Each structure stands twice: as structure tokens, then as C-alpha cells.
Amino acid sequence: MCDAECWTDNSLVVSKLNLRVQPRRRPQNRKAPKHSNIGKLKDSNIKQLFTDTLEQCLDPIVLQGKDIEETWAALGVTLYDTAMECLGPSTKKHKEWFDENCVEIKQLLDEKHRVYKAHLTDPKSVSKKDRLQIVRSKIQTKLRQMQDSWLSSKADMIQGFADRNDMKNFYDSLKEVYGPTTARTLSPLLSVDEATLITDKEKVLERWAEHFDSVLNRPSTINGEVIDRLPQVPVEESMDVKPTLEEIQKACHLLSSGKAPGPDSIPAEVFKEGGMALTMKIHQLFQLIWIHEKVPQDFNDTPSSTSTSKMETTRSTTIIVEFHCCPSQARSWLEFCSTTSLHT
Numbered sequence: 001m002c003d004a005e006c007w008t009d010n011s012l013v014v015s016k017l018n019l020r021v022q023p024r025r026r027p028q029n030r031k032a033p034k035h036s037n038i039g040k041l042k043d044s045n046i047k048q049l050f051t052d053t054l055e056q057c058l059d060p061i062v063l064q065g066k067d068i069e070e071t072w073a074a075l076g077v078t079l080y081d082t083a084m085e086c087l088g089p090s091t092k093k094h095k096e097w098f099d100e101n102c103v104e105i106k107q108l109l110d111e112k113h114r115v116y117k118a119h120l121t122d123p124k125s126v127s128k129k130d131r132l133q134i135v136r137s138k139i140q141t142k143l144r145q146m147q148d149s150w151l152s153s154k155a156d157m158i159q160g161f162a163d164r165n166d167m168k169n170f171y172d173s174l175k176e177v178y179g180p181t182t183a184r185t186l187s188p189l190l191s192v193d194e195a196t197l198i199t200d201k202e203k204v205l206e207r208w209a210e211h212f213d214s215v216l217n218r219p220s221t222i223n224g225e226v227i228d229r230l231p232q233v234p235v236e237e238s239m240d241v242k243p244t245l246e247e248i249q250k251a252c253h254l255l256s257s258g259k260a261p262g263p264d265s266i267p268a269e270v271f272k273e274g275g276m277a278l279t280m281k282i283h284q285l286f287q288l289i290w291i292h293e294k295v296p297q298d299f300n301d302t303p304s305s306t307s308t309s310k311m312e313t314t315r316s317t318t319i320i321v322e323f324h325c326c327p328s329q330a331r332s333w334l335e336f337c338s339t340t341s342l343h344t
Contacts, residue, residue: 033080033265034089034090034265035090035261035265036080036084036087036088036089036090036265036267036270037087037088037091038090038269038270040086040088041087046086049086050086050087051273051274051275053085054078054079054082054274054275055275055277055278058078058277058281059277061075061281063075063281063284063288064288066292068285068289068294068295069296069297071285071296072285072296072298073296075282076264076266076298079266079270079274079278080265083270095176095177097150098146101146101150104146105143108139108142108143111135111139112136115128115131116132119131119132151177154173154176157173158170158173161173168258188204189208192210242286242287243286245283248283248286252271252272252279252282253272255271255272256268257269263298264298
């Protein structure tokens, strides 16, 4: 009850609140599809199962009509789903030093837990406390020796790959030891006058565009009349004919194995081991592209990167891009590989 002098009262207010702070949400980009475990194709039984399953899945697909986008989408989805069904997703390759010594480490830790439990039952015992310290020191020394031995053997193995110039196993072994690499950000650049360090992403891209523009778009000093007097080479019309089934087969066979797949997550091994049914479907797709003179948008979406090796790795994993970029160069490339036996 309030007093006569209300302003002298101290009234306590009791309330229940349920406050929930909404965490900052990171931008949700579209997740990249999982990669298939192409290592299983080394098993002849799994390889035959994949070829037979893919043939059954491709049989009802009819590559007709003018909509090239839907045609390629249906073919790409079938390839990816069949590979994931028969081969499964790729497994984790990162390894730790304690994975290979799990049994021995468990025995050491069990001994430590046993001694520690005995110390807890009688904490005033000096002998049990000393025993615990001795066991701890012994186990720490043993674990360090295991780690050093594992790292030393891995270093020798990686050095052996480097000496034999086996770059694939060299980088695969590095990934096993250090784990997957994080996404790289754009490195800072200097301005034209080399007085300012540019770190903003948009300004870095503008600086790259400015650099390439100054390097590539130089004024020409060639006299046009000289070029007009040069003898003209006759047009080779045969280079523009539709690709044949034999050319598609040869191009699939010459794809490099062990390369990272592109944005569609379809590795080159799928095209190489897909069998004649897949080769015929790809051939039909190219026939439609030549007739309608239109290519799917996926073929035009080249990954933007300043690293040449990364772009070449992604580009070399699909036979589609080889013929789309320049049919005449693709045919010349096939003839060159056939004569020099550059098979992978």
C-alpha cells in the first residue's frame, strides 16, 4: 500500500523477459554440388555397373527440339545423378597423424586413465601421485615420437613424388596433410603511380581491368595496305562441318584424368568411361548446336580468375567446351594429339 507521500516510496517492479538476439546471418550462396568418387571407377565391376546404369538412364532422353538449354540440362542432370548413385560422394582425404596410430594411442590413454583414477581414489598418496606424473611424461614423449615419425614418413613420400615429377600425387599428399585450402581473396595491388595500396575488392578488379587494357589495347603501328597485299589463304570449309562420332570419341578419350571438375561437378572420367551411349548423346547434342547455332549458357559462363592454371584445369574437364570455343582449333588439336600420341 502506498504511503501518503508517494514520492518517498521505493516500488520494486518484477518482470519476466525473454530476449532473443538475432545473430547476424551470413549471405547464403548456392552450395556447390558434391563431387562423385571417381576413384571407384578403377574397380571393373563398379565401372561396368556405372556404364550399364548410365545407358539405361540415357535411353529415354530424346535430344530434339530447339531448346538447347533444356536439352543440356536434362543430359547434365542425368550424368551427375547417375555418377552419384553408382559412385557415391567423394570421401574426406584429410588425414591426421593419430588416425594411423589409433589403437596404440588408445592403449596409452587407457593406462593414463587407470592411473589417474587410482590417484583420485587416494589423493593423499604420494606414490600414486608420482606414478601419475611418470605415466603422463611417458605418454607425452611417446605421442610426440609418433607424430614426428608420421610427419617424417609423409615428408619422405611427398619428396619422392616431387623427385619423380608426379605432381598429382604430390598435391594430393599435401592436401592430406594440411587439409583443404580456404577460399583465397584478391591480393592487394599498387596503383598506377605505385603510391597507393589498393585493398578494396571492387577497386582491385578495376585495377586489373586497367592493367590488361594498357597491356593488350596498344595502338597498332602496322600499315593496313601491307596486310591487304598479303596473299590470302583459301577458306577451309571442312573445318566447319558438324563433328563426327569418331571425333567425339577421340576427344573424350584425350581428356585429362584426375582434374578438378567444373561448376557442374561432372569430372572428365564420366565422359571417358560413360560408354558408347553417352558418346552418342553428346554427338546428338553437338548436331543440335550446329543446326540451331546456339549453345547453352553454361558453356559461355567461363570461370573468372586471374590464375591461368585454375582456369585451364576447370576448362579441360569437359569435352563440350573444347568444340564450342573453336571447332577448327579443336579438330587441329585432335589431329595433333593423334599424331604425337599425347594420350593421358
